[in-house]
Amino acid sequence: MKAGKLLKIAMLGAVLMLPCLLFAAPVSQTKEKGRLFQRVGIRIEIAAKSPVPSTLNGKIRTFRLTNSWLLIFIDYTPQGKNQWLDDVELDMEVLIPDDAKKAKSSYVVFSGKIPFRFVLMDGRTRTAVMAIPPHFLERYLPRMRKLTAAAVNIRAVFRDSKGRELGIGYYPSRSEKDSKEFFEKILKKPTTYTVEDSVLPREETPWQFMNYDQSDLVRTRQNK
Numbered sequence: 001m002k003a004g005k006l007l008k009i010a011m012l013g014a015v016l017m018l019p020c021l022l023f024a025a026p027v028s029q030t031k032e033k034g035r036l037f038q039r040v041g042i043r044i045e046i047a048a049k050s051p052v053p054s055t056l057n058g059k060i061r062t063f064r065l066t067n068s069w070l071l072i073f074i075d076y077t078p079q080g081k082n083q084w085l086d087d088v089e090l091d092m093e094v095l096i097p098d099d100a101k102k103a104k105s106s107y108v109v110f111s112g113k114i115p116f117r118f119v120l121m122d123g124r125t126r127t128a129v130m131a132i133p134p135h136f137l138e139r140y141l142p143r144m145r146k147l148t149a150a151a152v153n154i155r156a157v158f159r160d161s162k163g164r165e166l167g168i169g170y171y172p173s174r175s176e177k178d179s180k181e182f183f184e185k186i187l188k189k190p191t192t193y194t195v196e197d198s199v200l201p202r203e204e205t206p207w208q209f210m211n212y213d214q215s216d217l218v219r220t221r222q223n224k
Contacts, residue, residue, distance in 0.1 A: 036085075037158040037167025038077050039125065044171060045071040046149055048131070050206040067137040067147060070094075071207075072199070074128040074156050076167060080121025087161035088216075090114040092130055092199045095153040095186055099143045106191040108140045112199025117219040128215045129202035136198045155183055 047068040074090065092112045097105040110132050137147060144151070154171035170179035186192055202208055203218055 034079075035165070035167045036079050036121065038079055039075065040156060040158070040167045040169030041075040041173075042154050042156055042169050042171035043073040043075070044149060044152060044154070045073075046147055046152075051210070065134040065138050066145060067134040067141075069134055069205070070132040070137065070147065070152070072130045072132075072154065074130070074169065075125055076128065076158065076169070077123060077125045078119050078121040079123055083121045084118050085121055085160070086118045087219075088116040088119045088166065089159050089161075090116070090128060091157045091159060093155045093183070094132060094199055095155075095183070096141060096144070096147070096151055098141055106193065107186050107189065109187070109192060109194040110136060110140075110198040111194060111196050112201070114201045115219040116216045119216045126215050127211070129205075129207060129211070130199050131202070131205045131207065132199055133205075136195060140193070140195055140198075153179075153182065153186075155179070 048071040049068055072092070072094070074092075078085070090113060092114075094110040095107050096110070097107050099105040112130060114128055114130065137144070141147070152171065156169045158166040158168070160166055168176070170176065201218055202210075202215070203220060
């Protein structure tokens with residue numbers, strides 16, 4: 001076969017392959033795109049008072065704890081075009097030093113989770129609410145007479161049914177790299193103590209009926 005004919009065949013092959021190459025490029029870019037749960041932000045309310053009346057049968061309650069509830073608000077925006085994602089879980093870790101006045105104090109990790117039955121991935125922001133009851137703060141932080149926002153560090157992670165990370169947020173607001181390093185450092189310390197199931201979903205708190213429609217449906221014993 002003549003050299004001129006071979007050159008024409010090679011050039012024709014390159015032209016035919018060009019659309020394939022151009023089409024293939026965006027595929028890897030899509031896979032590298034950001035997390036499905038974006039703009040995960042955390043706000044807290046220190047010393048929150050329970051909305052339940054402080055009297056029972058007209059009598060003033062004499063039992064009172066030093067601490068109050070620690071309320072945690074998690075804002076998040078699921079990305080998608082109105083698809084439904086089943087069995088999403090929000091894992092929460094709250095790090096608080098057992099004595100804020102000491103530079104080398106030990107940390108207590110309060111943990112909990114929200115099992116969402118399903119989430120509508122529609123690009124709209126909603127808010128999940130969790131809380132630490134004063135009883136946990138009283139028992140595991142006996143030297144913390146008054147909890148302050150500066151003593152609180154929080155990590156909230158959304159995961160799918162296979163445990164894959166969908167989105168993450170930290171409190172206080174700083175770079176994700178610095179926050180991740182801080183959490184890894186504290187969690188590796190042998191003196192760090194974890195109290196599981198101590199950060200309750202809103203459905204298990206006195207705020208269970210407030211702003212009910214601003215969050216996704218939580219899986220409970222009634223709606224398994």
